[in-house]
Structures are given as C-alpha cells and as structure tokens.
Amino acid sequence: MTLRRVFHLLLRSYGPQHWWPGDSPFEVMVGAILTQNTAWGNVEKAIHHLRANDALSPEAITASLPGVLAGWIRPAGYFNVKTARLQNFCRWYLAAGAFDALQRLNTSTLRQRLLAVNGVGPETADDMLLYAFERPVFVIDAYTRRLLLRLGLAHGEESYDKLRHAFEQQLGATRRQVALFNEYHALIVMHAKVRCRKTPLCRGCCLLRNCPHGRHEVGTARGD
DNA sequence: ACCCAGGGTCATA
DNA sequence: TATGACCATGGG
Known part of the structure; x- marks a missing residue:
C-alpha cells in the first residue's frame, strides 16, 4: 500500500473536499x-x-x-x-x-x-x-498518525517531521503538489469523521481514539 | 455521564 | 528528552 494509492482510495470514497473554508x-x-x-x-x-x-x-x-x-x-x-x-x-x-x-x-x-x-x-x-501560503507542505495530525498506524505504514514512534518528509518525498514537493496535499489532508480528516463505515481503506474501522476496530490488523494492506 | 475535537506550552525529573 | 498537567467549549 503506497501513500499515492491511499490517496486515490480516499478520493474515490469521499470525493474532493475543497478545503480550507476561509475567505482570506x-x-x-x-x-x-x-x-x-x-x-x-x-x-x-x-x-x-x-x-x-x-x-x-x-x-x-x-x-x-x-x-x-x-x-x-x-x-x-x-x-x-x-x-x-x-x-x-x-x-x-x-x-x-x-x-x-x-x-x-x-x-x-x-x-x-x-x-x-x-x-x-x-x-x-x-x-x-x-x-494560506499555498506551499507544498504536508500536514500531519493525529488522524494521519492513526491511519498510517492502522495501515501498517508506521509504528507510532515516528517524529512529526519524519512522517511529513515521508509524504513529501513519496508524493513530491513541488508547487504542483499543493492541490494534492490540500485534498489529501482534508480527506484524512473526512475519513475520521465517518464512523465505522465500510470503505476500501478502513475496512469498517474509524479513526476515533477508542475505536474498537483500531486494534484490528488491516490484513493484507501492507502487501498491497 | 462519557468521549472526542483539524495542538501547544510549560514545569518537572 | 520525555512524560504529565493544563487549557475549556460544544456535539454526539
């Protein structure tokens, strides 16, 4: 499972999110x-x-x-x-x-x-x-960490910058990636809000802290 | 009544 | 450097 594939699965599930809601x-x-x-x-x-x-x-x-x-x-x-x-x-x-x-x-x-x-x-x-500045910087939040953890793509000890660099290196970090990073982070947040639905990524698990599905192995996700 | 939310700082050991 | 305490409202 690559970070690029995770993005396409999320986009297919939820569609474009059009963040950030702000006038300026x-x-x-x-x-x-x-x-x-x-x-x-x-x-x-x-x-x-x-x-x-x-x-x-x-x-x-x-x-x-x-x-x-x-x-x-x-x-x-x-x-x-x-x-x-x-x-x-x-x-x-x-x-x-x-x-x-x-x-x-x-x-x-x-x-x-x-x-x-x-x-x-x-x-x-x-x-x-x-x-705000439209720079190709990937935002890491608690949801991102939980998602990576449950996909077997992280262990939980990684620093903020290590995870950020992982996204930026695997997806690229030029101006063309701004729209991608924008949507990606928004989709991760959306994915967390959808509680225990069956989507290709979460397989029935949500990203709440105490989600009972959170302890489940994601199975073949790593080898995907 | 409980859990959670689009974190960060500061004091302590 | 690594935990823990603290901040505080509002929705599910």
Missing part, C-alpha cells in the same frame, strides 16, 4: 490557531463573532482588550490561551510586514519563522503554509 489567507491562519484540539464547528462560531465585530484583521485583534477578544472566541474553547496566541501571532504578523512580505520568503525560512511564534506548533504552522 489571514482568516485561514486565524482558523488554524483556533482549531487547535477543537472541533471545526466551534471555530466557525468564533470566527463568525470576530467578523460580526469587525475584528477579523490583525490590527483589530492586536487592538482588542484580551477579555473582549476572549468573549468573541469563547465557543472555540481554551479561550484565554487562544486569545494570547492570536494576539501574539498578529503582533508578529504585522511586525513581519503582513502577508505579502511573508509570502516572499522561501518555504523553509517561512516555516522556521512561524514555528518561532509562541502558540504556533508544527501542525498549525503547516496548516498555514499549505492552506
């Missing part, structure tokens, strides 16, 4: 922070509050009182932590010259700059790189 690159980045360990539906409510209060801009977010901003993003959970992260990120974003200046940096440099921002870890940075 900046909105995508806000969403990337708000969705940390949080259901997307809750993030949408928070973003709606920001927009309704004309606060969906780096200037407005940095200018907001923390208590007020926390109230707006409340549905997204961890609102005190995320208030600090949003304001911290926006201060950095404005100081760096906003989107156009950042977009001129090469991917490796931009990734390092993003990771240096407190509150932005590997997955959040890669969400931004792929879905």
Whole structure:
C-alpha cells in the first residue's frame, strides 16, 4: 500500500473536499490557531463573532482588550490561551510586514519563522503554509498518525517531521503538489469523521481514539 | 455521564 | 528528552 494509492482510495470514497473554508489567507491562519484540539464547528462560531465585530484583521485583534477578544472566541474553547496566541501571532504578523512580505520568503525560512511564534506548533504552522501560503507542505495530525498506524505504514514512534518528509518525498514537493496535499489532508480528516463505515481503506474501522476496530490488523494492506 | 475535537506550552525529573 | 498537567467549549 503506497501513500499515492491511499490517496486515490480516499478520493474515490469521499470525493474532493475543497478545503480550507476561509475567505482570506489571514482568516485561514486565524482558523488554524483556533482549531487547535477543537472541533471545526466551534471555530466557525468564533470566527463568525470576530467578523460580526469587525475584528477579523490583525490590527483589530492586536487592538482588542484580551477579555473582549476572549468573549468573541469563547465557543472555540481554551479561550484565554487562544486569545494570547492570536494576539501574539498578529503582533508578529504585522511586525513581519503582513502577508505579502511573508509570502516572499522561501518555504523553509517561512516555516522556521512561524514555528518561532509562541502558540504556533508544527501542525498549525503547516496548516498555514499549505492552506494560506499555498506551499507544498504536508500536514500531519493525529488522524494521519492513526491511519498510517492502522495501515501498517508506521509504528507510532515516528517524529512529526519524519512522517511529513515521508509524504513529501513519496508524493513530491513541488508547487504542483499543493492541490494534492490540500485534498489529501482534508480527506484524512473526512475519513475520521465517518464512523465505522465500510470503505476500501478502513475496512469498517474509524479513526476515533477508542475505536474498537483500531486494534484490528488491516490484513493484507501492507502487501498491497 | 462519557468521549472526542483539524495542538501547544510549560514545569518537572 | 520525555512524560504529565493544563487549557475549556460544544456535539454526539
């Protein structure tokens, strides 16, 4: 079972996902922070509050009182932590010259700059790189790890970057791969949301943490 | 009542 | 470097 074949099976099962739901690159980045360990539906409510209060801009977010901003993003959970992260990120974003200046940096440099921002870890940075800056960077999340584990393509000890590099090397990492990476990550998330359906990939197992099927061997998947 | 969600940071050993 | 605690709302 190759990573390319996994992609085609997922695409055949679920169809194109058309991520990321966001009107602008900046909105995508806000969403990337708000969705940390949080259901997307809750993030949408928070973003709606920001927009309704004309606060969906780096200037407005940095200018907001923390208590007020926390109230707006409340549905997204961890609102005190995320208030600090949003304001911290926006201060950095404005100081760096906003989107156009950042977009001129090469991917490796931009990734390092993003990771240096407190509150932005590997997955959040890669969400931004792929879905806001449209760079060929593969996003690894908990679902990706579980999927690889259950397909016998990973053991569970691999680092974030090792898995990311595996996807990028086997699928390629040029500009042409941006659309592929975009769909692939979205399809993995979709696959996790579909609970215990029979699809070519999961064979009846879902990707929930405690899915009883998760312990099952995937059988001949490795030799496919 | 429980489990989960499109993680990351910080303190501790 | 490697765990553990912590953050917190909302849907199934």
